[in-house]
Amino acid sequence: MTASKPTNANFDRFLHARRKLYNYIFLGLTGLATAIALAALALILETLVVKGVAGLDIHVFTMSQPAPDMAGGLLNAIVGSLIMCAIGMVIALFVGILAGTWLAEYGDGTKLATIVRFLNDILISAPSILIGLFVYELLVRPFHGFSAAAGGVALALLAMPVATRATEDIMRMQPNALREAGMALGANRGHVIRSIIWRASKSGLMTGALLSFARISGETAPLLFTSLGNPFLSTKLTQPMASMPTTIFQFAMSAYDDWQRLAWAGALLIAVAVLTTNIIGRALTRGSTHK
Incomplete structure (x- = not known):
């Protein structure tokens, strides 16, 4: 009975570390996807504003x-x-x-x-x-x-x-x-x-x-x-x-x-x-x- 306690504790620590790793991977992937989407949006808006303003005049x-x-x-x-x-x-x-x-x-x-x-x-x-x-x-x-x-x-x-x-x-x-x-x-x-x-x-x-x-x-x-x-x-x-x-x-x-x-x-x-x-x-x- 006493020999199984360290094993259970090690297994719990392993599960906890694995969950944290999966969480970090998930957060990293979602952050990367968000960064890509925001970068694409920023490039589109930059192009639109720069070229659009250049074509604007009273005419x-x-x-x-x-x-x-x-x-x-x-x-x-x-x-x-x-x-x-x-x-x-x-x-x-x-x-x-x-x-x-x-x-x-x-x-x-x-x-x-x-x-x-x-x-x-x-x-x-x-x-x-x-x-x-x-x-x-x-x-x-x-x-x-x-x-x-x-x-x-x-x-x-x-x-x-x-x-x-x-x-x-x-x-x-x-x-x-x-x-x-x-x-x-x-x-x-x-x-x-x-x-x-x-x-x-x-x-x-x-x-x-x-x-x-x-x-x-x-x-x-x-x-x-x-x-x-x-x-x-x-x-x-x-x-x-x-x-x-x-x-x-x-x-x-x-x-x-x-x-x-x-x-x-x-x-x-x-x-x-x-x-x-x-x-x-x-x-x-x-x-x-x-x-």
Whole structure:
């Protein structure tokens, strides 16, 4: 009996040393992976900032797409992106908020809600080029022409599932006491949802809207199949319209140095817009959590 105690103690020390070794190896591998990811991100941001700032000037915001070796900017692309994103966001928020409300308040536990939720999850991860091809067959090919309206619809289909998921999640977080208190005062279910639950979910709904905008602001593939592009400033929804992603794609693939500089400037503007949107969304989420 006495001879087994040192053996057990040595074995315990061996197991403890092995666990510490495995822990150090795991920490080292995770630290190395984090360092590689941060280094890659730093290099991307450095390249984007250095080349993007070099291409920024007042003409970027005041002049439209130039011919090669001539002065110009990205005004037509900026205006076109704002118009099509606005169309997409109006459609996506209208459908997404209503769909998310139904999933959270009316369809919970039903087979239809399960199917809708499953399809919505598929749409969230669907490749944007497939959405572009679908809208091309739906709104471009039958009318024999590209249009800004088709581009807005394509962006709406990309933003809609994000808005739906965000709406459902934020409304499920609201306590049932709010619903019970409203109904106890004699209000019907629809009035309680509109006047109490939506108001309590306001910051979360705004966060979902911002995340939806961040999702579509840099999309290129669906716009290549729908709005195509336009070298001139245009606000007609039935005509082709320029956008920042398609213009960046065109300029980056060109052999002209001035177009490539504008492409880097446009990429920097989109990155800043997406980063700002995500920061605002996180701030709103944190604020609603602390309330």
